[in-house]
Amino acid sequence: MVEADLCIVGAGAAGITLAREFVGHSTTVAVVESGGLELEDKTQSLYEGRVSGFPYRYPNTMRLRYFGGSTNHWSGNCRPLDEVDFLHRPWLPYSGWPFGRNELIPYYQRAQAVCGLQAFDYAIESWMDEARLRNFPFDPKKLLTGIKHISAPVRFGTAYRHELEDAANVTVYNHGNLTEIEATETAKHVTGLQCQCLTGKRFRVRTSIYILATGGIENARHLLASDAIQSEGLGNGHDRVGRFFMDHPHGIAGWIVFRNRFNIVDLYQAKTRRNAFVKGVVTMSPQILSGEALSNIYFNLAASMSRSEGEKSVSALLQSFREWEVPDDLLSHLGNIIADLDDVGEAAYHRMTDNADPFNKLRVHCRIEPTPDPDSRVTLTSDRDALGMRRIDLHWKPGDLALKSYNRGVEILALEVGRTGLGRMQVQPAGDSGWPDRFEPSGHHIGTTRMHAAPEKGVVDANCRVHDIDNLYIAGSSVFPTAGCNNPTLTVVALALRLADHIKNRS
């Protein structure tokens, strides 16, 4: 029997952030983590399951089950959710968080350092001032330039392992798997956790407060699997657990070919500025999102070349960029810009134009906000894993609105590229699904224990406590009611910090 004040299940971005918040605090903490310090096949295979709907890379490979969780393979791209993401948007079903973005700002500020980033500064103006950079002259009623920060990326397990090992009040139990959450007869209070190791060893955890931080799919799986008291699963009185699964569809939307060779790319290249590794991204304005009833989108522009080559070229280009003027000879360039109609491949392009300067062309990568849909969901199958737990079935559709928003967003970008005289855009053809081929999910598992003030509409309340259960909380992107289009981990960490504060105040 493991006893403590607080049990955190899962040591990924959310679980480790929570545990660190209690280091040196009077609360004693038990962290139960499924894996060890390295990837082990047998443990990883506990994640296996079935998938259907939008082509989804197997859930086994889209997350990692060992100390540090999926931060062992995350890419470190960070951007807070946009203000609009928190709002109720009449055109986006089930939208609206129980609080606005301002509520999270102090936690986002703290989350920066946890994610290995410099100070919270996502205002494009301050970066342009600093580097005397310019952004694309798009109509700000349509498209904006935003900033994203890029982490080293911090591997939470490696970075914070010793801090947790050294903490007198925190104990990490690696190779311990939660298999069942036990509750009182009324299912209003958790009484303990049953855990198992793959060696067959079993143990029980008993604490005052429990936090599930096992990732966006497993959080739902554990509630659904804990059906001894509530047959539909713990906290699932309103049939919300596992529903509303979302991920961000993403892929290459097309290419922008610039009519001048030396345009504007510096701001949009990932570079170290003021000790921060940052990059400009193109986002949709709130006006266009509401005016055209679209879900959120962002465009990430990338030159098809290595960073070192880019660094060299950029300094040479910077001067012409700073003296940005719209050239007046568009027609004479038009033929060259759109000459290569047969093949947009890099080699063919350079052969055609006899142009070895890769800055003439940028790849447009796009990430789209999926539509919350109760039928996109995690359910349990009758197959069982090595611990006897039922495996998952993951069914997901990004939604018609997401596809419509993608198509319109790309169109708006192409129109603005043409209107401003930057060049022309070639868009990816649609595949059979309506999405371009090779669009795929991002590995961001969102929504299955969604947050809503009303128990019949969500699984957790605004404090991330499971409705009607007084001592069970959930951490991770499974609590997001809507996904926005930005990478989730900064928000996961901000919410974990907020939850830690809440629990400290509660006790």
Added chain:
Amino acid sequence: MLPVLCRYESRHTALGTDDTNVLAEFLRDLFSNTTSAIKVGNACIAEWGSVPASEWVAEMCATLDGEEFVDSKDLAAIIENRIREDFTHERTIEVQGWILSRTEATLCCLAANTLHS
């Protein structure tokens, strides 16, 4: 050389029917790279379907109708402005994935029809 096209009825008619030399000269002046303009034009024609040159001229004339211009530089500026307006008002055509303004696509078609022969 190019205070032509649709402003003056006589030239206009000549462009659309007999005087392909004047039209060719105009297009050569407009496009620095006529080979690629022809290539783009052919792709647009494949998208839109083949149309006689006179129709393209008529479309250009309609596009430029009412514009005051005196020389080729002015005409190029007017056309460039039209292209921007096309993008603003979403008058575009998608050709092999490229999002092009109708005006520029029309000019390329004109180049393909006129300069090819």
